[in-house]
Amino acid sequence: MGKVHICDHPLIQHKLTYIRDENTTTKDFRALVDEVATLMVYEITRDLPLQQVQVKTPVTMADCQVISGRMLGLIPILRAGLGMVDGVLKLMPAAKVGHVGLYRDPDTLQPVEYYVKLPTDVLERDLLVIDPMLATGGSANAAIDVLKRRGCSRIKLMCLIAAPEGVASVQKEHPDVDIYVAAVDDHLNDHGYIVPGLGDAGDRLYGTD
Numbered sequence: 001m002g003k004v005h006i007c008d009h010p011l012i013q014h015k016l017t018y019i020r021d022e023n024t025t026t027k028d029f030r031a032l033v034d035e036v037a038t039l040m041v042y043e044i045t046r047d048l049p050l051q052q053v054q055v056k057t058p059v060t061m062a063d064c065q066v067i068s069g070r071m072l073g074l075i076p077i078l079r080a081g082l083g084m085v086d087g088v089l090k091l092m093p094a095a096k097v098g099h100v101g102l103y104r105d106p107d108t109l110q111p112v113e114y115y116v117k118l119p120t121d122v123l124e125r126d127l128l129v130i131d132p133m134l135a136t137g138g139s140a141n142a143a144i145d146v147l148k149r150r151g152c153s154r155i156k157l158m159c160l161i162a163a164p165e166g167v168a169s170v171q172k173e174h175p176d177v178d179i180y181v182a183a184v185d186d187h188l189n190d191h192g193y194i195v196p197g198l199g200d201a202g203d204r205l206y207g208t209d
């Protein structure tokens with residue numbers, strides 16, 4: 001079963017409080033989501049392999065380390081996942097970005113796919129699926145399905161807030177996928193919204209409703 005990593009650094013939890021606050025403006029919401037995404041990268045990349053290299057400092061030769069292994073691919077789920085991409089790219093600027101367009105049908109809560117565009121070398125990359133909200137888990141599962149159908153493996157999922165129902169669903173459907181999240185909230189309401197959550201992440205990022 002995939003592990004759930006709670007990114008509980010005080011800076012992340014502090015910023016998440018203002019992300020949740022309904023009085024936070026679109027401008028501040030966007031900036032805070034971007035900042036939390038950057039901070040979460042520390043936890044998500046903790047297991048990256050290192051290799052030994054030597055560099056010449058102005059004083060002497062030094063045994064040092066650089067990141068080795070496969071390159072990273074970011075897979076934001078449109079739309080709301082886009083709000084976290086720049087924050088991740090700040091620390092992983094060489095990552096390529098693929099897009100999976102899904103929206104959740106408001107009546108059935110089932111994800112509807114409308115766009116997929118992936119890097120040509122996606123099979124050679126470690127992949128990070130990005131979406132601020134993991135509610136029923138339908139959208140995350142569908143995005144991971146899109147990747148696996150094309151032969152991808154080594155996938156992680158990054159979200160801001162999850163519902164226990166969404167965590168359980170991804171763990172059941174994709175037991176190989178670890179989940180990184182800033183908070184696991186209480187439950188889903190009758191409309192499939194996370195409680196207490198933050199409302200509709202896409203609408204709050206883009207000022208729509």
Ligand code: PRP
Pocket residue numbers: 077078079080081102103104105109111131132133134135136137138139140166192200201202203
């Ligand atoms: C939201 C959110 C996730 C999905 C989560 O997207 O960004 O993609 O809902 O719900 P689930 O776990 O029950 O599938 P939405 O469908 O509102 O689309 P948007 O990002 O375009 O606003």
Ligand code: URA
Pocket residue numbers: 080133135192193194195197198199200201202
């Ligand atoms: N999508 C959101 O944006 N928010 C929720 O609480 C659930 C799904």
